[in-house]
Amino acid sequence: MTSISERFQSLRNRNQCALIPFVTAGDPDLETTKEALRVLDKSGADFIELGVPYSDPLADGPVIQAAATRALSKGTTLEQVLELVAEVSPSLQAPIILFTYYNPILNRGIRSFLAQIANVGARGLVVPDLPLEEAEELINTAAEFGVEVILLVAPTSSQERIGAIAQSSRGFIYLVSVTGVTGIRSQIQDRVKPLLTSMRSISDKPIGVGFGISGAEQARQVKEWGADAVIVGSAFVKRLATGSPEEGLHAIEELCKELKTAIAPALLMANG
Numbered sequence: 654m655t656s657i658s659e660r661f662q663s664l665r666n667r668n669q670c671a672l673i674p675f676v677t678a679g680d681p682d683l684e685t686t687k688e689a690l691r692v693l694d695k696s697g698a699d700f701i702e703l704g705v706p707y708s709d710p711l712a713d714g715p716v717i718q719a720a721a722t723r724a725l726s727k728g729t730t731l732e733q734v735l736e737l738v739a740e741v742s743p744s745l746q747a748p749i750i751l752f753t754y755y756n757p758i759l760n761r762g763i764r765s766f767l768a769q770i771a772n773v774g775a776r777g778l779v780v781p782d783l784p785l786e787e788a789e790e791l792i793n794t795a796a797e798f799g800v801e802v803i804l805l806v807a808p809t810s811s812q813e814r815i816g817a818i819a820q821s822s823r824g825f826i827y828l829v830s831v832t833g834v835t836g837i838r839s840q841i842q843d844r845v846k847p848l849l850t851s852m853r854s855i856s857d858k859p860i861g862v863g864f865g866i867s868g869a870e871q872a873r874q875v876k877e878w879g880a881d882a883v884i885v886g887s888a889f890v891k892r893l894a895t896g897s898p899e900e901g902l903h904a905i906e907e908l909c910k911e912l913k914t915a916i917a918p919a920l921l922m923a924n925g
């Protein structure tokens with residue numbers, strides 16, 4: 654199974670920008686999530702970020718909050734999400750990046766949580782409320798299990814902090830394009846461009862940009878500014894939750910292809 658870093662290396666060799674869609678597990682139900690992973694994998698996703706629903710999602714805007722609430726009201730548990738990953742990940746090309754708040758990790762114990770997620774085939778981990786002071790332990794233990802912990806850089810982070818985060822982050826560095834919570838925005842802030850340039854000058858790790866990206870134009874823009882990956886969450890979550898599960902799946906397939914075509918036009922054509 655390919656690691657996040659290895660996949661980025663091969664994308665870089667081909668000069669490709671990666672597409673990373675995000676969906677919330679259990680919304681509208683786990684069966685649909687399973688199908689969503691397959692659909693995204695076939696429609697151009699290079700990695701898939703899978704969110705574990707959590708009751709207090711402080712970094713999330715209304716769309717993903719609502720998705721988490723729906724998933725939890727259906728009784729979705731971490732165990733079920735991991736079972737799902739175990740079942741589908743072997744047939745996916747895109748490595749799975751698990752997204753969870755820190756509390757469920759602490760509840761389980763860092764080592765046993767990591768052993769479990771590695772065992773089901775997750776290759777990356779994003780923890781938005783992980784204190785940097787506690788990151789080292791998580792990162793190192795994760796590495797023992799072949800899991801890469803991806804850290805987030807905020808647009809307001811100091812140069813010094815960005816340097817420290819860049820150095821500790823594994824797989825890639827997640828550059829948050831705006832201060833605030835997740836959610837669709839009409840424009841990507843111009844300051845992302847100089848931020849990308851300055852991060853580039855201090856680290857050669859891949860950089861993924863997320864928060865607020867929903868359409869082809871924005872994705873292309875971020876790619877042109879030099880991002881190695883474009884991360885899109887709320888736009889997928891919203892589409893998947895609209896109409897019947899079949900309609901939702903069809904809508905995310907369209908969006909995935911559209912975004913992929915925008916950032917890697919030749920590639921999708923070559924694959925039909």
Ligand SMILES: O=P(O)(O)OC[C@@H](O)[C@@H](O)c1c[nH]c2ccccc12
Nearest residue numbers: 712781835836863864865885886887
């Ligand atoms: O929803 P957006 O604005 O497209 O943002 C990406 C995103 O959804 C995903 O990476 C994510 C979902 N919840 C988060 C919380 C913190 C950081 C990142 C995330």
